[in-house]
Amino acid sequence: MYRELRPPPWLAHVACAWVSDGSGARVLPDGCVDVVLSGGRVVVAGPATGVVVVAPTPGQHGCGVRFRVGAAEVGLGIPADQLRDQTVPIEDVIGARPARRLTAAVLGAGPERAVSVLTRSFAEPVRTPDVLARRAALLSVEQPLAGVGRQLGLGERQLRRRIERAVGYGPRTQQRILRLQRFLRLIEGEPAARTLAQLAAAAGYADQPHLGRECRSLTGRTPAQLRDEGATPAGESMSGTF
Incomplete structure (x- = not known):
C-alpha cells in the first residue's frame, strides 16, 4: 500500500x-x-x-x-x-x-x-527558491534551452548551472525525466482512451519508438508494461491531506 x-x-x-x-x-x-x-x-x-x-x-x-x-x-x-x-x-x-x-x-x-x-x-524555507531555475527546467521540456534563456533573460551557460544546482542534473536529463512523468500522468488519467502512439505525441515524444526507448532506458519497462502495472506520476493521485 x-x-x-x-x-x-x-x-x-x-x-x-x-x-x-x-x-x-x-x-x-x-x-x-x-x-x-x-x-x-x-x-x-x-x-x-x-x-x-x-x-x-x-x-x-x-x-x-x-x-x-x-x-x-x-x-x-x-x-x-x-x-x-x-x-x-x-x-x-x-x-x-x-x-x-x-x-x-x-x-x-x-x-x-x-x-x-x-x-x-522541513516546512520553514532555509534557502530562497531559485524561481527562474525551476521555471527554466519546466519550460525546457517544450523548447530548446537557448530559447528558454532568451525568454528569461539569462545566458545558456548560466542557466545550465542553475538548473543543475536546483534540479540535480543537467537540462537534457531533467527534460527526459519530466517528459516521462508527463507520460505517466497521461496513462493514469486515461489508461485505455488513447493508443500508445497518441500518448507518445501528447507527452512530447517524437513518435512511439522514441517513447519506447525512453521508457526502457529510464524505467526498465516498456510503455505498455508501465500502463498495465498502473505506474503513477510523482506527487499525483493524492487521496487526502495532512
Missing part, C-alpha cells in the same frame, strides 16, 4: 507527503528529492536518473516528504546536484543533533503522525 497526501497550500516547496506499508517498491525517476523514514532510519533520497528499488521492511511502515522539482534546496539547504543518485543519512544534511531529535520524534509514531512530523520539520 502506498498513499500520497496533499500538503497545505502554504508549503509551496513540498510536492506531497506519502505513507507506505513497508512492502517495497520500484521508484521511477521523477526529478524530486525525498526525506524518507524507512527501516527505522531517516534518509534523504536524491534525484535519481534511474529506477530505485526499495527493499521491503516487514512490519515497519514507511513515510516521506517529497520536495517539488527544483525546490529541495529550499527545504534542505543543500543543492540537489550534491544528492544526485544518492541516499544519505539525514545527519549528513542537517547535522547530528537535529537529526537525532527528528529520528526520535518519528520512530515509534504511527504513519500519519510520523509523516506530519517529517513535513513540518
Whole structure:
C-alpha cells in the first residue's frame, strides 16, 4: 500500500507527503528529492536518473516528504546536484543533533503522525527558491534551452548551472525525466482512451519508438508494461491531506 497526501497550500516547496506499508517498491525517476523514514532510519533520497528499488521492511511502515522539482534546496539547504543518485543519512544534511531529535520524534509514531512530523520539520524555507531555475527546467521540456534563456533573460551557460544546482542534473536529463512523468500522468488519467502512439505525441515524444526507448532506458519497462502495472506520476493521485 502506498498513499500520497496533499500538503497545505502554504508549503509551496513540498510536492506531497506519502505513507507506505513497508512492502517495497520500484521508484521511477521523477526529478524530486525525498526525506524518507524507512527501516527505522531517516534518509534523504536524491534525484535519481534511474529506477530505485526499495527493499521491503516487514512490519515497519514507511513515510516521506517529497520536495517539488527544483525546490529541495529550499527545504534542505543543500543543492540537489550534491544528492544526485544518492541516499544519505539525514545527519549528513542537517547535522547530528537535529537529526537525532527528528529520528526520535518519528520512530515509534504511527504513519500519519510520523509523516506530519517529517513535513513540518522541513516546512520553514532555509534557502530562497531559485524561481527562474525551476521555471527554466519546466519550460525546457517544450523548447530548446537557448530559447528558454532568451525568454528569461539569462545566458545558456548560466542557466545550465542553475538548473543543475536546483534540479540535480543537467537540462537534457531533467527534460527526459519530466517528459516521462508527463507520460505517466497521461496513462493514469486515461489508461485505455488513447493508443500508445497518441500518448507518445501528447507527452512530447517524437513518435512511439522514441517513447519506447525512453521508457526502457529510464524505467526498465516498456510503455505498455508501465500502463498495465498502473505506474503513477510523482506527487499525483493524492487521496487526502495532512
